[in-house]
Amino acid sequence: MASKIIETQDELDKKKEVIKVESVYFSYDGPLILEDINLSLHRADFLAIIGPNGSGKTTLLKIMVGLLKPQAGQVFLFGQRIEDFEDWYKVAYIQQNATHFESKFPVTVEEVITSSLYASRKIKGSPAGWRKARVEQVLDLVDLAGYQKRLMTTLSGGQQQRVLIARALATEPEVMLLDEPTTGVDHQTQENFYDLLGKLNHDYGLSIAVVTHDYGLVNKHINQVACLNRKLIYHGRHEEFCQSAAFKELLADGHHLVIHQH
Amino acid sequence: MLSSVLTSGFFWRAILAGSFLAVACGLLGVFLVLRQDSMISHGLSHLAFAGIVLGLVLNFLPLIVSLIICVVGSIFILKLKKQARLPGDAALAILASGGMALAIFLVSLRINFGVELMGYLFGDILAISPVEVGLSIILALMVTILILANYHQLLYMTFDRETALVAGVKVNSLDKILVILTAITVVLGLRIVGLLLVSALTVVPAAAALQLARSFRQTLVLSSLFSLFSIIAGIVISYVLDWPASASIVFLSIAIFLATVAGKNLAPSFKK
Numbered sequence: 001m002a003s004k005i006i007e008t009q010d011e012l013d014k015k016k017e018v019i020k021v022e023s024v025y026f027s028y029d030g031p032l033i034l035e036d037i038n039l040s041l042h043r044a045d046f047l048a049i050i051g052p053n054g055s056g057k058t059t060l061l062k063i064m065v066g067l068l069k070p071q072a073g074q075v076f077l078f079g080q081r082i083e084d085f086e087d088w089y090k091v092a093y094i095q096q097n098a099t100h101f102e103s104k105f106p107v108t109v110e111e112v113i114t115s116s117l118y119a120s121r122k123i124k125g126s127p128a129g130w131r132k133a134r135v136e137q138v139l140d141l142v143d144l145a146g147y148q149k150r151l152m153t154t155l156s157g158g159q160q161q162r163v164l165i166a167r168a169l170a171t172e173p174e175v176m177l178l179d180e181p182t183t184g185v186d187h188q189t190q191e192n193f194y195d196l197l198g199k200l201n202h203d204y205g206l207s208i209a210v211v212t213h214d215y216g217l218v219n220k221h222i223n224q225v226a227c228l229n230r231k232l233i234y235h236g237r238h239e240e241f242c243q244s245a246a247f248k249e250l251l252a253d254g255h256h257l258v259i260h261q262h
Numbered sequence: 263m264l265s266s267v268l269t270s271g272f273f274w275r276a277i278l279a280g281s282f283l284a285v286a287c288g289l290l291g292v293f294l295v296l297r298q299d300s301m302i303s304h305g306l307s308h309l310a311f312a313g314i315v316l317g318l319v320l321n322f323l324p325l326i327v328s329l330i331i332c333v334v335g336s337i338f339i340l341k342l343k344k345q346a347r348l349p350g351d352a353a354l355a356i357l358a359s360g361g362m363a364l365a366i367f368l369v370s371l372r373i374n375f376g377v378e379l380m381g382y383l384f385g386d387i388l389a390i391s392p393v394e395v396g397l398s399i400i401l402a403l404m405v406t407i408l409i410l411a412n413y414h415q416l417l418y419m420t421f422d423r424e425t426a427l428v429a430g431v432k433v434n435s436l437d438k439i440l441v442i443l444t445a446i447t448v449v450l451g452l453r454i455v456g457l458l459l460v461s462a463l464t465v466v467p468a469a470a471a472l473q474l475a476r477s478f479r480q481t482l483v484l485s486s487l488f489s490l491f492s493i494i495a496g497i498v499i500s501y502v503l504d505w506p507a508s509a510s511i512v513f514l515s516i517a518i519f520l521a522t523v524a525g526k527n528l529a530p531s532f533k534k
Contacts (some may be wrong), residue, residue: 021517065428087429095424102296106475115421118414133492151476171429 016043017079018175018207019064020217021136024073026059032060035231037080037251044205045058051228057211060097060228061179067092089120096179110135110148113167120171138166142196158189180200194218207228273501276387281491282402283450288486289409290447291468293440296420302333302339304461305354306448309335309361309455314382325394329449336445340437385456385508387497398450406445412436417426417478455508466515467492473522488518
């Protein structure tokens with residue numbers, strides 16, 4: 001009986017597990033970039049993946065969304081092996097330098113967001129009125145109401161990033177993975193951006209994993225930290241991280257941090 | 263003069279085939295330019311030319327032989343780009359020179375090509391046969407329909423390839439579709455403007471549209487209209503003034519492009 005209960009609890013935990021990375025090894029035809037990475041992201045977690053340059057953060061994120069295949073190990077999305085996973089509308093990914101698109105690309109905010117609604121068969125074929133309303137709704141969420149007809153190229157870097165967040169939200173994802181989303185924008189814009197992510201996580205229960213150098217900016221919103229340097233040096237609760245040896249190492253590496261305790 | 267134009271079968275066949283091709287080129291060109299694949303049509307045109315010569319040597323429908331060779335070559339370009347880790351234009355340079363070498367070799371096998379071969383080098387739309395008109399219409403329609411049917415996915419992957427891949431867009435299949443459609447369009451364009459100018463058909467109207475458009479949809483519409491105007495007006499000019507059609511078409515499209523650039527510079531606030 002007892003084992004039955006434990007199993008059920010296990011099942012429940014599994015369901016809550018949005019992403020699970022299990023014993024992952026990766027190299028680009030050379031030395032190992034990632035070694036024995038075990039990491040999990042649960043529903044409504046906000047995880048910051050931090051570490052020095054070249055520590056494998058971007059590679060890990062790409063493995064988590066299936067853009068790269070690990071040499072060994074497994075990735076599970078919503079309890080399913082990534083190879084068998086099909087519900088990609090549940091996963092939003094914002095790549096590094098996502099705003100560095102072709103500078104002459106004549107595309108409106110509405111077109112950028114609408115195109116994502118056709119990416120997956122599960123959302124294809126919805127009526128045009130619904131799509132228009134959805135665009136309006138996600139632009140409201142990122143404080144860009146009324147920007148539908150604006151050309152992407154006429155927006156500021158910060159506004160472009162918010163459009164990309166809006167696009168990511170349009171398919172009602174359950175998890176969002178971002179790779180250094182605030183590179184190249186000013187401090188205030190960065191802060192606003194992480195406040196927006198914090199709101200999405202807090203108010204809507206969106207699970208978030210963000211690769212970042214701005215630990216000082218993001219730490220007031222997160223509850224989990226993964227500190228990476230080829231191996232996973234630390235993975236766990238944010239509060240405990242601040243007391244850990246890995247954190248002191250990070251400080252010694254010259255990261256200027258403002259820590260916001262919950 | 264005008265009445266002889268209007269009653270000429272050659273003229274109307276040229277206009278009909280040209281119009282369908284124009285729309286296909288206009289649409290496809292936007293994606294090629296924005297994907298920085300402008301030179302792909304240039305590379306494929308050399309291969310298409312080798313196909314034409316092979317068809318003439320074998321005495322078997324040059325357009326069909328060229329189509330097959332060009333489609334196979336287009337898939338090869340993709341493979342070369344992905345597996346050999348070559349930047350796109352290096353693969354194209356290899357293909358273009360290989361295609362031209364093959365064409366020269368095949369030409370040496372038969373000496374008396376005469377006017378026929380020149381028609382494919384410099385284009386000869388007024389000599390297009392009814393069968394070729396039919397083929398052009400069917401293939402150009404296919405290009406247009408496939409682009410419009412995959413419009414949103416193509417836009418997504420052209421704008422942001424990696425994210426589109428994660429979002430479930432069939433990026434690799436669409437890559438193949440785009441490159442095959444380019445191959446088809448190039449072969450059709452070869453008949454109309456010839457090997458030496460065919461890449462202008464796919465690139466110039468799109469480049470002009472990019473100067474003015476205020477949305478992606480508008481870019482596609484403008485590019486198709488510019489292409490349509492250049493081809494139709496180019497054919498009319500060539501018929502009336504007895505100029506080569508290919509040169510008239512490309513002159514017109516470049517004139518439109520220059521006008522859009524000048525227009526944009528004169529009214530810098532237009533795009534805002």
